[in-house]
Amino acid sequence: MTGTTLPAADPAATQAWCRAFLAQLVSCGVQHVAVSPGSRSTPMTVAADRTHGLELTMHLDERSGGFFALGLARASRRPVAVLCTSGTAAANYLPAVVEAFHSGVPLLVLTTDRPPELRGIGAPQAIDQVELYGTHTRWTANVGTAGIETPGEAASLAHQAVVRATRPAPGPVHVNIGLREPLEPPTQDPPPIGLLPMPPEHATVEPGPLLELLETERGLLVAGPMDPDARGVETISELSRRIGWPILADPASGLRRGPHTSHAPVVAGGDHLLRSSWADDHRPDVVIQLGAMPTSKGYRLWLDRVGTDRLVAVDHLGRFPDAAQRVTDRVAAEPGLLASELLDRLGGAERSGPWATAWTDADSTAMSTVLAIADDGPFDEPGVVTAMHRCLTAGANLVVANSMPIRDLDAFLPTDERPLRIIANRGANGIDGMASTALGVAAGSSEPTVLFTGDLALLHDLGGLLATRRLGLDLTVVLVDNDGGGIFSFLPIADSDHVNHHRLFHTPHGLDLGGIAALAGGRLHEPTDATSLEEVLGSALSSSGLDLVRVTVDAVTNVGLHRAAASAVQCALVDDGG
């Protein structure tokens, strides 16, 4: 008996398909593909390398490649593609896909696969890749065998993928592409084909129902994690100024720092204010919450405690975060766009009254109180935040890890006229992929990039960090190293005598992380006070390659400083009011 002969690809047709697909991505605004090495992906990898206008970086670990693309997409405000071979390679994208889904980042996840005749029959590196990312993509398509369909159909699919990754709400899409052997492409370029234009976008927002609410005097804007561009920051802050509602600005909202802070009532110390009894006496009638759920746990507790008549969640990603189960209205709109529409409809009158002043005055009191604690107390995470704040020049990028660093920023980063692009993965709030996210941000920006991270998050993506030199990128890592997970010291369980908290929760790694700098070919700095940290940062921000700035901190000290800040703010506000 003779077995069936496997169908062979026409390499020219395969390559024409791949080139058309990728040229169409470029035509739709994609400029970068983060590729991981592999054999099955050969036709796509070579096509990507040959596609004009498409930059390509290589990533040894697909998990890191996924997060790199995520950071690059956020920094560049463009969709970014990732590309890998078949098998568990594709499975490693899941964490970045989940984060992109929840934070609304347009990722084009291109996985390559065996052709249909080799699926499900035990061929090497063949797993079920169709719909591999489950409910965590905005759209998914499966191509049986690239090259059987025409280049025109490839372009149409690529066009659809970018449209679905960006409209009406951005997020990840997955295209699984079967490729048949032989995989080696011909040397000749395929003939060019006609490409489809991105359709014009007509995003419309119906602001009518909100206009009436804006007449409320006692209102708050709560800006959660989101990605407004400069115009969005301008319109949101201008709206706040016009209606006399303070903005409680999450560190990852884009509103904490920037020129708008000089004329709009931006509140940096929201977490402190809302934890104090002062906020019980300043119950708003309306809260408009923008973007993702704010980092501040104080906000959620305060909503639970004090409530509000109307809580409007404005979110174009369909999340409408409602962790306190108080949301009364859901508005599907990009916050900056909504603010712009509202501004257009508002009359010329401005409202300035005691309400906004009460919040900004209280914020001044709170922030001067906590900054004194950060600067005068033992040098720990709060002092690191304020030193970074002083050094980070206009336009810099600050990528912040989850767990404690984002909370340290929330508590201790004041407003400032110098803009600072703060990027955190607040979609799913994982500690994974941070170094790669930061490298992606560095690749997508011409300004200096700093990663502020704890030791566990850095270790989680150590392989990603080691790519810094190979990728030719400049990154400063500010590592607050307490040999474990400091956030767990904030949990009630930290005080229990009956639980091995140190082993089960703090989980010390016991490594001398300074060695990472040598392994990565970077420079190690170990400042021991705020002054030396500022000196180090000053030079690191303008130097090339990797600077690892390791500050040894102590989890218990940091708990003490955060709690001292909360108590001091409470006292200061009561004194002010009394």
Added chain:
Amino acid sequence: MTGTTLPAADPAATQAWCRAFLAQLVSCGVQHVAVSPGSRSTPMTVAADRTHGLELTMHLDERSGGFFALGLARASRRPVAVLCTSGTAAANYLPAVVEAFHSGVPLLVLTTDRPPELRGIGAPQAIDQVELYGTHTRWTANVGTAGIETPGEAASLAHQAVVRATRPAPGPVHVNIGLREPLEPPTQDPPPIGLLPMPPEHATVEPGPLLELLETERGLLVAGPMDPDARGVETISELSRRIGWPILADPASGLRRGPHTSHAPVVAGGDHLLRSSWADDHRPDVVIQLGAMPTSKGYRLWLDRVGTDRLVAVDHLGRFPDAAQRVTDRVAAEPGLLASELLDRLGGAERSGPWATAWTDADSTAMSTVLAIADDGPFDEPGVVTAMHRCLTAGANLVVANSMPIRDLDAFLPTDERPLRIIANRGANGIDGMASTALGVAAGSSEPTVLFTGDLALLHDLGGLLATRRLGLDLTVVLVDNDGGGIFSFLPIADSDHVNHHRLFHTPHGLDLGGIAALAGGRLHEPTDATSLEEVLGSALSSSGLDLVRVTVDAVTNVGLHRAAASAVQCALVDDGG
């Protein structure tokens, strides 16, 4: 307006549920849980720490934790649990889950989650975890809120999970467990409950239809990657001896080395033989293929070229691998069990004839030819394999990375009477998670463990390797470092002038990987010839902690040695036959 108040847990009821669940796992044979730190998982983590008979290790990266559990489950031949918090933490398990699914390893994946009232409303770290691993589990269950159901129901669920993870075929199962605040457990132990016994297993195999095939004189057993225990190895090799069919033994089949090789016709050089014209003249009438698809590409090409009348795939995982599309019969049976049944039914007669001798003689010729090339040629991967072979004492564990190392073993590892447990992740053939897999094997075995890996695979799981000292484990890593992916030098595209092969495929990392030893607190060795490698291995195998044995190799040299081996075998066999 006042919002709804979130329901609160009864911590004692939650803890009773968790303790019952975990006690039942222990009662069903689970002895280990690989935990990653987190807050939502607190009740389960504390319960695991308090459960008698359950060992607990901490893993900073869930991806590494998953692969550690995979290695431990394989080494110990027991189901192993992993446990993590909510969010992307759970997503990081996917690569290990996929591998466990395809290689049939019983993993109990326990993810913790928000309770139902906090799902889908933008609560922090809340993603859609229900059926997160898609088609890659054998079974999945979702618990809304642990503690609402009784401890008895928890035990029943745990019992079901272990049964589904082990019978009828082993593989991963997923239990997603909602946990409600407060998460801190009480200090008191809950009252003990009655636990369910594992039901007796009545795995039966109907060997009748195969008995007739075994009367064929010209037959082959092809042992692919699988996990036979000592008895399975014995029965398979005894069957081979009795029926006079040679066994082509994949390095990951368990049959390449061991006492059975002194009396059964075990062929080590199958890849070489099947690539030569000698094999065209030795077409078998029947092939019985056991386990997963063999590593040898020569096997697939030979099936394509020469074929066989009957190709029987014996596999208890339902894969029936058929990459050459030649399989005529599928037998759902664990190979060792099937061999045992067949032996019982065979008459006492043994067959010994020229067929088996032809194969073993050819194998002797092939292996002496390739070993001469490995030992006399430049010191590269083949010489590393033969040096390891000489040093690895009876019972040692050799964990082998995919890509080139498993192929190096396939080509250059001879048979030997000293048993060697070779473990490779040949389910999905990824290069991810190798260091953690090896650490899991080390944790599950009292014999020394060696990881044989290339540089890309080691970098892919560098964070996993750094846990060696913290976990108190002993591991020797033999790193063949060619600064990139050597396997790509075997592809036709390596010879193309029109492709940037070095950047797109070889992907040099440019790192001095010797630095890993210092970072991990281990010892670095850099032998430059086989003699010094053997000396190093001799001491490393008996020392504690991490030994990193780095051998600088060259991808092009290795291609040359593999090709020289193939040519030399062809010549040697033609000479012998002529």
